[in-house]
Amino acid sequence: MKLYEHPFSTAAFKVRAVIHELGLPVTLVTLDMMKGEQKSPEFLAKNPNGKVPTLEDDGFFLWESNAILCYLAAKKPESGLLPADPKGMAQVQQWLQWHATTFAPSTSEVMFETIYAKMMGRTKDEAKYAAGLEKVRRDLGVLEKVLAGKEFLCGKLTLADFSLVSQLHMRAPMGVDLEAFPHVKAWVARMESRESVRKSLPPM
Numbered sequence: 001m002k003l004y005e006h007p008f009s010t011a012a013f014k015v016r017a018v019i020h021e022l023g024l025p026v027t028l029v030t031l032d033m034m035k036g037e038q039k040s041p042e043f044l045a046k047n048p049n050g051k052v053p054t055l056e057d058d059g060f061f062l063w064e065s066n067a068i069l070c071y072l073a074a075k076k077p078e079s080g081l082l083p084a085d086p087k088g089m090a091q092v093q094q095w096l097q098w099h100a101t102t103f104a105p106s107t108s109e110v111m112f113e114t115i116y117a118k119m120m121g122r123t124k125d126e127a128k129y130a131a132g133l134e135k136v137r138r139d140l141g142v143l144e145k146v147l148a149g150k151e152f153l154c155g156k157l158t159l160a161d162f163s164l165v166s167q168l169h170m171r172a173p174m175g176v177d178l179e180a181f182p183h184v185k186a187w188v189a190r191m192e193s194r195e196s197v198r199k200s201l202p203p204m
């Protein structure tokens with residue numbers, strides 16, 4: 001298998017972490033995003049969105065990081081990262097969809113006004129930043145309630161933890177403080193202490 005990715009892509013980070021967690025043989029292919037390799041005709045034939053991460057497995061191409069996580073976990077059902085029982089499976093899907101529809105958009109708003117604005121050499125739009133931060137705090141409040149008395153979102157370690165925690169690894173430059181969310185803070189520390197996650201973090 002090959003994973004087309006970039007070290008600074010949040011969506012690729014969680015896929016790398018799950019690859020390490022499962023011990024799957026996957027070759028990383030880093031695209032030169034500054035040169036626009038992700039929009040080359042050759043790459044668009046693999047993923048018409050021109051985005052990373054994209055997985056290639058013996059002629060089969062798959063994009064959207066959460067779908068890739070499910071595909072990889074399905075190759076190792078014994079890992080329990082994607083439970084097979086209806087409730088367990090649906091609960092993981094619930095969190096993957098909440099990631100895609102809610103938490104990735106709110107954290108991306110904040111990333112856009114901090115990390116990306118700096119990279120693009122423009123000043124931060126304070127109003128947009130404040131609005132994004134408010135949404136992130138709303139979402140952290142949801143995670144805080146769910147994580148009270150639990151080590152992981154679904155009770156035991158699943159894809160949900162890898163997917164959601166990936167939005168927070170750049171919390172310092174994003175100006176996101178977890179002090180008011182002690183259960184989230186402990187969960188992030190728990191996830192970031194895993195070798196699979198540590199090995200996948202971008203070079204900062």
Ligand SMILES: N[C@@H](CCC(=O)N[C@@H](CS)C(=O)NCC(=O)O)C(=O)O
Pocket residue numbers: 008009010011012033038050051052053063064065066
């Ligand atoms: N929803 C997608 C997001 C993918 C995405 O936005 N990837 C970014 C990097 S994090 C990308 O490739 N951007 C390049 C571009 O849009 O040209 C997923 O979860 O895989």
